[in-house]
Amino acid sequence: MTPAPRIRRRLAEAQGQWPDTVPPLLRRIYEARGALTPEQAQPRLGQLLPPDTLGGMQAATAMLADAIAADRHIVIVGDFDCDGATACALGVRGLRLLGARHVTPAVPNRMVHGYGLSPALVDELAALKPELLVTVDHGIACHAGIGAAKARGWQVLVTDHHLPGDALPPADAIVNPNLRGDPFPSKMLAGVGVMFYVLLALRRVLRERGAFADGGPDLSVLLDLVAVGTVADLVPLDTNNRALVGAGLRRLHAGQGSAGLQALIRVCGREAARLTAADIGFAIAPRLNAAGRLEDMALGIECLLCDDATQAEEMARVLDGINAERRGVQQQMTDEAQAALARVEPGASGLPPLAPCLFDPEWHPGVVGLVASKMKERLHRPVVAFAPAEPGSATLRGSARSIPGFHIRDALAAIDAAQPGLMARFGGHAMAAGLTLDESALPAFRDAFHRQAAALLDDSLLQAELPSDGELLPHELDRAHAEALRIAGPWGQGFPEPLFDGVFDVLDWRVVGERHLKLSLRCAGRREPLSAIHFGGWNQQPPPPAIHVAYQLDTDDYQNRRGIQLLIRHWSAA
Template identity: 60%
Template structure:
């Protein structure tokens, strides 16, 4: 299907306040258009919200302080994605810094255990005989697992950021900014951010000296990779972590991952984290054992880190090949499916660790909520699904509505506005698809089904310069909820050619200048219009070096078909 895309220019905002004198006007107006002033554009650690606003923080500190005082055994249990891996590494490193001596960590295997703290995982962990179990990036929906852990006599501290159900689990303490009654102003913390806040509060409670800022490289990576909104609080955390990484002060594992991904530390951006670092960590949890990724983030030995990073690189290459095959299968199956409101697909040969990526690509292509399912394990009667959503459609709430209308249809679900996971019996797939599509049709308006590209307007002739590209790359922490600068102009298409049968290489003319441009996956078999309105980003051309810039084309259409809004 052809998705309607519309370029809408953001209303111009006055760049108020005293901005850094070296910031060009274009960078100031970009931040102003996102609601920032000179102070909030690049927030610092001093601007962080205090931990005291987190509900449950005092009970959590009581558990941890007592455990430290009794030399108790603390077991950290993470999740098998990048947020969970970084949160586990932050918890282990931070608790050691704060005096914990008896400390273990574990993570479920996606295929063997499923998501979170399950009863099966608890039984495997029983031989470790922990006194206190701390969940990171999960736990708020793990009722059965927490009941099983309590039956062993363990104390349970849940740290999580996912949305809770109507009943909270029976943990001894819960720290989650999204739980009912929590007054913490930022609800956008990732799992790694929640754990970092617990450590900040514990340091203050204990009155010890510990440089927790050394953990901010991990906090930044987990926050960006989990695609939580980068509100001012998260931007302060991410900015501090980026500064450490750019200065070569990241942990050995992250520096090794930078090397294998070919990224330069000195110019690292949130985009590099999202497209290079995060996927390599995530790959371990998707196809193998996230324990590999966690060990890479915990080691201080550079040689060991390089070896583990090389393993993660290999797993990621395998993941990419598998994802390509699954995406091709998904694309082929779309012809016979009604995708007016949502896409919901299942294939018995798909891998459960990659369905989230397939759903993400379907969502991007169709601009519709998308769910992809795979068998929980080969020949399993249970399916695991991963959902991705579009702005304005809260996918976890949609699943809750399906569950309320069809009790028992979904075995288990959880997540947040833009992403969710679920499990259901294979025999229930068609019934679930019908129910989810019906809810989507009910909740989605025609406006939400249009893919709106919000542009920062056009660039002046003298703004097409390498200094602009550098300023935009380095002058903001761009991401979910605080989007990377996007511009639009009407160009003359001077020349074009197809690269690798899918990408479109363009030479564009504007203001009497010629610009190199690339549109990844932009070849649709139709010759580009001679005059085109193009939404683009301006970036340094790393291939040509020097003062060269390149325009990354996000969208193009015949110039007469649209005008600035």
């Protein structure tokens, strides 16, 4: 049994410089996240780090500028997740704005080509007769594919943000803030952010070459794509990323996003004018990701590149249908994973396995990452989930998800150093990684992964924490504060959405939708009851008369009631 999370309050002493228009509640929330001024709390585009501080930019922009001047065929090779799709669409739209006339998007099919720029994908791209390939959100680990492209006489520019291995691929130029020794102050850019920076630097180079009489096109029109890809990839929202995401959200609020994103917002049942980063993460991104997981991300990229509202609506509805199918597959696989873990005898402590490695020959490789993520959340353990690369294949594709304090890519690198060849390939970040191995190597990998976890994890890391912003006062439980919290972001990784905790009396409760718990609560000092819901919170046991709740304060506009509700993230008996 996994222990209940520990609620830890992250309270900060008031020391910042705030105008009277910022409520005291927001001041302490911002300061608990290290923001002491409005400029730090909600940064603007003028605060962006300069593009020329990114390593490799001079070679990259010179190559792109030469290609545009010579009217060469540029192929933007994306990836089959939301960051890769938005980066691909951004690259195509941005280069066309900057004068490129022959720009084509391309993306691998997960089931056919595998990850990234592979030799198989290069063979298929040959029919397009490219002269310059630009990888977005991948490439730093694609040695064989880049070598195959170079052998055909093509130039290759890698734009990526993933951690490099010991050797770099043989590309003509590489832009990646995470290269060793790269001077860029922030290492948090998503793949779409790296490509946006390349476009900013390219515009400056083209200005210097006299390509524009008026300073060049306004690239801020692309920030809706940057916002969606950045939020979807779960990179930390440092000051630089918050400036990018905030600007993109403002475009979407004004109805200025691309036709494809506007259609996806409508299909999700959201309002563009009230869209938040959470809406991107939980509604828009899954619909784009679903195409790459179960079908072909080419559809998602086509939707993002579409300028016709009617066609975009049709594609968005197809993506919505694929996402519904994905949810069904994910739920079945997660249930099977839970059942498999239930058959594993717990250790003497009664806790779940330290580092579960899950595999089922019937699982879909496009969904194992979601299964690993779900199981990681339930168990608070690093988890790897595997599926055959294709039905009946002996090659397994795995997705790993981790917990704070256990760097998953470094753990895989340590396994690779100790047992070279055990994994065919691997790559990723601190919290998420991917790998490929032969099914015969799975037992050895399980043992190696467990040894890494046993060496690096202690009891403190295995105890999940819920950082809380403390208790809301009775007068703060109102619509005005809920609205202020909604627009105070963007919230996300590294700048988390406010979470509060407190003790409430349970006045009434009921189960809705078979899995969700709807409650009516009352707190000291407030006469009116509070509506609350805990999605997935029904555990077959009625709640006690008083509960300690970790919750978010949200607006409730169902049937135009313009009220508030508490979104419960965890509760226990008070």
